[in-house]
Amino acid sequence: MIVAKNIHKKFDQLHVLKGVDLEVKKGEIVAIVGASGAGKTTLLQILGTLEKPSKEFASSLLIDGDSILSLNDKELSIFRNKKLGFIFQFHQLLPEFTALENVCIPAFIAGKEKKEAEEAAHYLLNYLGLSHRSNHKPGELSGGEQQRVAVARALINQPAVIFADEPSGNLDTQSAENLHELFFKLRDEFGQTFVIVTHNQTLANMADRKLVMKDGLFATSEL
Numbered sequence: 001m002i003v004a005k006n007i008h009k010k011f012d013q014l015h016v017l018k019g020v021d022l023e024v025k026k027g028e029i030v031a032i033v034g035a036s037g038a039g040k041t042t043l044l045q046i047l048g049t050l051e052k053p054s055k056e057f058a059s060s061l062l063i064d065g066d067s068i069l070s071l072n073d074k075e076l077s078i079f080r081n082k083k084l085g086f087i088f089q090f091h092q093l094l095p096e097f098t099a100l101e102n103v104c105i106p107a108f109i110a111g112k113e114k115k116e117a118e119e120a121a122h123y124l125l126n127y128l129g130l131s132h133r134s135n136h137k138p139g140e141l142s143g144g145e146q147q148r149v150a151v152a153r154a155l156i157n158q159p160a161v162i163f164a165d166e167p168s169g170n171l172d173t174q175s176a177e178n179l180h181e182l183f184f185k186l187r188d189e190f191g192q193t194f195v196i197v198t199h200n201q202t203l204a205n206m207a208d209r210k211l212v213m214k215d216g217l218f219a220t221s222e223l
């Protein structure tokens, strides 16, 4: 699903990623852990096509069979909309829109009809136990509910991969546990692939693979 080779990132003199290699198979849940500043978010942003690796190195990045580094910005934004889902630490829902509308937005961007998008959004919100909250705005929802709306938004275009950066970093223990269980349920029922950056050791240990990032590379002891 993902084949990344020799990914480097420099911010001026700061060499943050130093030749990262990563392969992720379909239906796999990979957790990335490591100290703050190790480069986890930078890597996730590059894998998620939101950032580009530094050009002076011979890097390659295949996602769902597409070679990403040769796409232009317009092609990238289409690819991102159709193939990738994102979940962030702070849900990043649009405050003036309802849960249902927030979930529909990526489907509208993908050119879906209103009716079709809303049906899919209703299905997902119901699946995530949120049908009674669909017409509420994010500010009226709990942190756990907001994060589940963000999961529905990430899922609506049936992405090949979901990237999550500290998805439970802002949740209480119970809501975090529920969110983690949801990831595994989505993997088991739909074969959903996840790459998750987390400080949560329980989640990292439940994952199919736990990768430890240290000074811009994966440490060899993978566990």
Ligand SMILES: Nc1ncnc2c1ncn2[C@@H]1O[C@H](COP(=O)(O)OP(=O)(O)O)[C@@H](O)[C@H]1O
Binding pocket: 011, 014, 016, 034, 035, 036, 037, 038, 039, 040, 041, 042, 043
């Ligand atoms: N846009 C940027 N410009 C300059 N430095 C950055 C930028 N983004 C991240 N960094 C630096 O890169 C390093 C890795 O950051 P990050 O990937 O966010 O680490 P992590 O997510 O593991 O905490 C840090 O030293 C950070 O300050």
Ligand SMILES: [Mg+2]
Binding pocket: 040, 041, 042
């Ligand atoms: Mg980070």
